[in-house]
Amino acid sequence: MSQEKEIIVGGQAVIEGVMMRAPNSYAVAVRKQDGSIVFKAEPLPKLSDKYPILKVPVLRGSAVLIHSMLLGVKALNFSATVAFEDQVEGDGAEAEAPMAAKAAAATGALATTAHVIEAPGQFVQAPESSQAKPKSGSASATATAAGSMIFALFFNVLLFIVLPLLLTNVMFIYFGWGNAPKATTAQAAADATWYQSSWAWLQAYMKPVRPSFAFNFVDGIIRMAFFITMIYTFSRLNDIKRVFEYHGAEHKTVFTWEMGEELTVANARRHPRQHPRCGTSFLMVVMLVSIVLFSIIKFDSLVFNMLSRIALIPLIAGVSYEIIRAAGKKESGPIFRLMTLPGIWMQNLTTREPSDDQLEVAIYALKESLKLEPKEQLAVPS
Numbered sequence: 001m002s003q004e005k006e007i008i009v010g011g012q013a014v015i016e017g018v019m020m021r022a023p024n025s026y027a028v029a030v031r032k033q034d035g036s037i038v039f040k041a042e043p044l045p046k047l048s049d050k051y052p053i054l055k056v057p058v059l060r061g062s063a064v065l066i067h068s069m070l071l072g073v074k075a076l077n078f079s080a081t082v083a084f085e086d087q088v089e090g091d092g093a094e095a096e097a098p099m100a101a102k103a104a105a106a107t108g109a110l111a112t113t114a115h116v117i118e119a120p121g122q123f124v125q126a127p128e129s130s131q132a133k134p135k136s137g138s139a140s141a142t143a144t145a146a147g148s149m150i151f152a153l154f155f156n157v158l159l160f161i162v163l164p165l166l167l168t169n170v171m172f173i174y175f176g177w178g179n180a181p182k183a184t185t186a187q188a189a190a191d192a193t194w195y196q197s198s199w200a201w202l203q204a205y206m207k208p209v210r211p212s213f214a215f216n217f218v219d220g221i222i223r224m225a226f227f228i229t230m231i232y233t234f235s236r237l238n239d240i241k242r243v244f245e246y247h248g249a250e251h252k253t254v255f256t257w258e259m260g261e262e263l264t265v266a267n268a269r270r271h272p273r274q275h276p277r278c279g280t281s282f283l284m285v286v287m288l289v290s291i292v293l294f295s296i297i298k299f300d301s302l303v304f305n306m307l308s309r310i311a312l313i314p315l316i317a318g319v320s321y322e323i324i325r326a327a328g329k330k331e332s333g334p335i336f337r338l339m340t341l342p343g344i345w346m347q348n349l350t351t352r353e354p355s356d357d358q359l360e361v362a363i364y365a366l367k368e369s370l371k372l373e374p375k376e377q378l379a380v381p382s
Contacts, residue, residue, distance in 0.1 A: 009257055009366065012072050012279075013246035014079035020250070020365040021071065025372035028075045029365035030082045037361060040078050041368045044071075061321025062314040159230070161309050164222040168215060169302060170205045178214055181207045208302040213295045220291040227283065231349045241352060248273035249354035249362040251347075256363075263367060265359045273354070274347040277324055281343025285320040288339060293319070 011020040017030030027041035047063060048054045054063045172180035183204040209215060234240045255271035256263055275281075290309075293316055299305050323339060354362075 009254060009369070010277075011250040011254060011362070011365070012068075012075060013243050013250055014075050015083045016242065016246070016361075017079050017082075018246050018250050018253075018362040018365045019072070019075035019079075020253070020362070020369045022369045022373050024374065025369050026071060026075070027365045027368035027372075028078045029361050029368065030079050031357065031361050032082065032086050037364050038082055039365065039368050041372060043372050057322055058315070058318035061318035061325075064321060065314070065317045157310060159226055160223050162306060164219050164226065165302075165306055165309065166206075167222055168219040169207075169209050171218065172209045172215060173205050173207060178209070178212055180209045206302060208300055208305065210300050211294055211298040211305060213291070216291045216294045219294070220287050223287055223290075224284075227287070228346070228349075231280075231346065235349050244350055245352045245354045246358050246362065248351035249358040251275040251278065251351060252354065252359060253362040253366055257366060263363045265356050265363065268359045268363060269356070273351040274344050276337070276340045276344060278343060278347055278350075280346045280350045281340040282320060282324050284343040284346060285323050285339055286316055289320050289323070290316050 009020060009022050011018055013019075014028060014030065016032075017028060019026060019028040021027075021044065023044075024046065025041065025043050027039055029037050029039040031037055047067065048060065054060050172178055173183050176182065211219075235244060249268075251273050252268040252271045253263070254275060256268045259271075261267045290312075293312060294305075294309060297308055297312065299308065
């Protein structure tokens with residue numbers, strides 16, 4: 001088997017299925033209740049050809065992040081539509097509320113499943129099937145998934161940027177760490193109201209602490225604790241357990257492609273479900289990079305520190321992307337691999353062992369995506 005070119009493939013778990021993407025295409029495959037697999041496959045625009053600046057390191061990472069989020073929403077919409085219609089056909093119109101809830105719950109969990117993987121492999125013809133054609137009645141499921149994604153973005157900014165910063169600021173003032181200003185709360189008068197006491201407390205503990213490396217390290221520990229707690233909570237939900245099983249199926253399929261093996265269930269089953277270039281590893285690297293970057297760009301204003309952290313998200317994502325990309329290369333050093341190790345550990349929560357049926361769906365999605373790739377980029381029999 002000869003190789004014409006190494007191509008990048010990646011993916012994301014969705015509701016009862018998997019989305020797989022290659023450089024120029026993507027496909028979503030979903031298992032229906034009757035056992036059949038429906039899919040949607042489309043070519044992807046090559047934005048870096050139209051905008052060459054997006055090939056620049058760091059900038060390309062930010063572009064990949066935004067594009068992956070949009071594609072993830074599109075894939076989730078499709079899977080939610082298929083699952084919604086499948087449930088309605090089986091249980092009647094009363095299934096609408098449970099399916100909307102499932103789509104909303106899955107949105108938060110799927111935020112950790114994106115991949116960027118660089119690997120050689122071979123093209124295997126996928127089984128024949130017809131593409132799914134969603135019905136017009138699926139608009140409510142699509143709106144629910146899109147609204148859930150918007151809410152998830154707002155929630156993540158609040159949970160992983162605003163709240164950790166405020167808690168760290170309070171802790172440094174309360175314990176008198178570093179250069180934190182001293183709390184100067186006056187003794188509350190006997191007739192002081194609860195809101196007067198609360199305002200006095202805010203004035204004392206919301207004084208801005210100029211972030212140092214120690215400050216950002218504590219801030220990062222709090223963010224990681226929130227992240228682990230959120231993932232663990234998701235992992236206890238039955239519907240999300242299914243998503244995490246498809247997440248494991250996606251990893252095993254990508255490993256199979258990466259090793260240049262034939263895309264079969266038997267080959268995929270042998271590979272681990274944890275992958276170093278998983279979105280979970282990416283998020284852990286983001287947290288490590290942010291500790292360093294926030295120690296460099298800092299202000300004496302709590303509001304400015306908060307706004308700067310939000311504004312720096314694209315830069316942090318771009319730098320983290322380059323680290324993950326470097327760690328994925330065979331010649332990458334132990335430092336890069338060490339930085340992705342926490343993400344590997346976290347995948348014990350975000351992935352579960354998939355069934356053969358789930359592996360079949362993941363393989364199906366990758367094969368359908370590869371069908372739309374230029375033939376000269378795929379390995380062919382020698």
